[in-house]
Amino acid sequence: MEKLVIVGCGKLANIVADAIINGLLPEYDLVGVCSRTLSKAESIAEKMRKHGKECAVCESLDSLLALKPAYLVEAASPAAMRELALPALENGTSIVTLSIGALADNEFCEQIKSTAKAHGTRIYIASGATGGFDVLRTAALMGNASARFFNEKGPDALRGTAVYDETLQTEQRTVFTGTADEAIKMFPTKVNVTVAASLASVGADKMQVTMQSTPGFKGDTQRVEIKNNQVHAVIDVYSATSEIAGWSVVNTLQNIMSPIVF
Ligand SMILES: NC(=O)C1=CN([C@@H]2O[C@H](COP(=O)(O)OP(=O)(O)OC[C@H]3O[C@@H](n4cnc5c(N)ncnc54)[C@H](O)[C@@H]3O)[C@@H](O)[C@H]2O)C=CC1
Ligand SMILES: O=C([O-])CC(=O)C(=O)O
Numbered sequence: 364m365e366k367l368v369i370v371g372c373g374k375l376a377n378i379v380a381d382a383i384i385n386g387l388l389p390e391y392d393l394v395g396v397c398s399r400t401l402s403k404a405e406s407i408a409e410k411m412r413k414h415g416k417e418c419a420v421c422e423s424l425d426s427l428l429a430l431k432p433a434y435l436v437e438a439a440s441p442a443a444m445r446e447l448a449l450p451a452l453e454n455g456t457s458i459v460t461l462s463i464g465a466l467a468d469n470e471f472c473e474q475i476k477s478t479a480k481a482h483g484t485r486i487y488i489a490s491g492a493t494g495g496f497d498v499l500r501t502a503a504l505m506g507n508a509s510a511r512f513f514n515e516k517g518p519d520a521l522r523g524t525a526v527y528d529e530t531l532q533t534e535q536r537t538v539f540t541g542t543a544d545e546a547i548k549m550f551p552t553k554v555n556v557t558v559a560a561s562l563a564s565v566g567a568d569k570m571q572v573t574m575q576s577t578p579g580f581k582g583d584t585q586r587v588e589i590k591n592n593q594v595h596a597v598i599d600v601y602s603a604t605s606e607i608a609g610w611s612v613v614n615t616l617q618n619i620m621s622p623i624v625f
Contacts, residue, residue: 366432367391367616368456370424370447371439372398372407375461378609379436379616380407384414387613390620391434395419397427399439428454434619436612440552441465448486452478459487459615461608463559464547467567488563489615491608493556493585495598496563497625503564508591510564511571512543512557517580524550531576539574543567546574560587560598 518531
């Protein structure tokens, strides 16, 4: 059994915990959880205990890493990913991350790559609410590729951001155009997908992002498009909720252990 821990015990972390309870991840033992809101970590630990699985609630990253996990699922935020990545990798703990936005910072990205290499650990980019990273990577390798990303949301998903105002409730509008670099700065926990698709293709400084707000729209459309001299690929994912991102972590964890790797 591989020891697993989770940082950030919200909606998506609960999907991973439930997958363990339901037998979808038999190779993993969830030994600890940590969250800024302690009660959320306690709730996952309690759920595990009810199913006969001991799981420690850790109040700090240090105490979580002291459990010597082989894998850490990050389901918190890009800021949390920045805090935990280097200590985890140095601890011999590989990371499955949903907050890929943290990797838009090239210097940080290079630092975690070299730290992972030095400690025999890895950073797994969960496909989250998008996907097709294999075709994006392949088309980018062929050379002369350009890529763009379209995201559609309902106005309520933009409440609390700099682009929100009440007129969005009745008017369809493009609320953002720019690079993925700029997008993740403006929406730190809402466009990790754009940075993930960028890392798999042309880079966050070259990925062109458009975000559209549509009245009454529920969920998210994430459409990534890549073109080179021969290939035109479109990966178009609509999801009514962000649950797909939690399930993508389950898929990544399965893949890590699988004799056949997708
Ligand atoms: N790649 C993708 O497609 C997607 C990525 N995400 C990322 O996943 C994250 C989690 O999403 P949800 O589960 O929906 O959010 P949530 O808000 O339900 O849960 C996040 C949890 O993390 C905790 N947290 C925040 N900062 C922390 C820190 N520094 N240390 C420990 N715990 C911390 C919060 O207290 C909360 O309990 C998002 O913030 C976003 O960065 C979310 C949706 C899609
Ligand atoms: O809208 C979504 O589900 C995608 C998302 O939150 C992100 O990429 O961070």
